[in-house]
Amino acid sequence: xxxxxxxxxxxxxxxxxxxxxxxxxxxxxxxxxxxxxxxxxxxxxxxxxxxxxxxxxxxxxxxxxxxxxxxxxxxxxxxxxxxxxxxxxxxxxxxxxxxxxxxxxxxxxxxxxxxxxxxxxxxxxxxxxxxxxxxxxxxxxxxxxxxxxxxxxxxxxxxxxxxxxxxxxxxxxxxxxxxxxxxxxxxxxxxxxxxxxxxxxxxxxxxxxxxxxxxxxx
Ligand code: 5RP
Numbered sequence: 270x271x272x273x274x275x276x277x278x279x280x281x282x283x284x285x286x287x288x289x290x291x292x293x294x295x296x297x298x299x300x301x302x303x304x305x306x307x308x309x310x311x312x313x314x315x316x317x318x319x320x321x322x323x324x325x326x327x328x329x330x331x332x333x334x335x336x337x338x339x340x341x342x343x344x345x346x347x348x349x350x351x352x353x354x355x356x357x358x359x360x361x362x363x364x365x366x367x368x369x370x371x372x373x374x375x376x377x378x379x380x381x382x383x384x385x386x387x388x389x390x391x392x393x394x395x396x397x398x399x400x401x402x403x404x405x406x407x408x409x410x411x412x413x414x415x416x417x418x419x420x421x422x423x424x425x426x427x428x429x430x431x432x433x434x435x436x437x438x439x440x441x442x443x444x445x446x447x448x449x450x451x452x453x454x455x456x457x458x459x460x461x462x463x464x465x466x467x468x469x470x471x472x473x474x475x476x477x478x479x480x481x482x483x484x485x486x487x
Contacts, residue, residue: 272298274386275350278477279303282384285473287345288313291336293374295349296321296367299384303348304328318344320374321367322431338374347378351466353389353397358471358487359447363400363464366430372462375469383471387478394447398423398438400464405435407459414457415439418450434461 279302286292286307294300294307294317304324307314308331316334318341319325328335349371351360360383362368375381399420403411412422420442428436444450447467454463474485 271386271388274477275299276302278384278386278475278482280306281475281482282348282382283307283310285346285382286314289315290345291315291318291341293318293344293347293378294320294324295371296324297350297365299350300324301327304331308333318374320370344378346380346382347375348382348384350384351389353391353394354383354385354471354474355394356392358474360466360471361394361397361399361464362466366400366428366436368400368464369402369432369462372466372469380473381469381471382473382475384475387476390476394444398440399442401437401439401454402430402434402461403437404459404461408435411457411459412437419443432461
């Protein structure tokens, strides 16, 4: 059921792809559907900046050109999903572990289009563990700092990011001031990125319900 909703919102997102543009894309199952949809109009775009080796594989399968972010100054649009989005358009991302590259690409995009099924749209963040990418040698030191913040850190076993780092998932953290928390966690030595997207949040949100797609703007 959720897959059908992911597929329909991915298809709808095509209407946001500017002609002759280079777009940025995220990672995960929703984005897999988006890449499939994009392949039908691939000749309308110049290429895609990819946020993960997994998305790269799918783009290659459809012969969609991949562009190096270092060759660009900015992007018109970045299209990605999220694990949770709150009513302020802030996101928790990183369930698939690609959060750092996703945050980098989002930071240079003029617009962030987030595409989700309705189950991810929440008034306030709840229950979903907050992912943090960390340099391997800092696993224990970062975990101790997370405990001081009131969270329960859990090392994501058998998972190495595309940047050859580890992921810690933080459980039970009460997120009151998300911008403050994002800055605070990002400041812990050894942290590469926290999967809280509050500073650079979504500009446009597409939410897929069984009978309709809702568009929400900042
Ligand atoms: C990957 C992400 C994904 O956007 C997030 O995990 C949602 O994935 P899916 O589309 O499979 O539900 O942040 O790092």
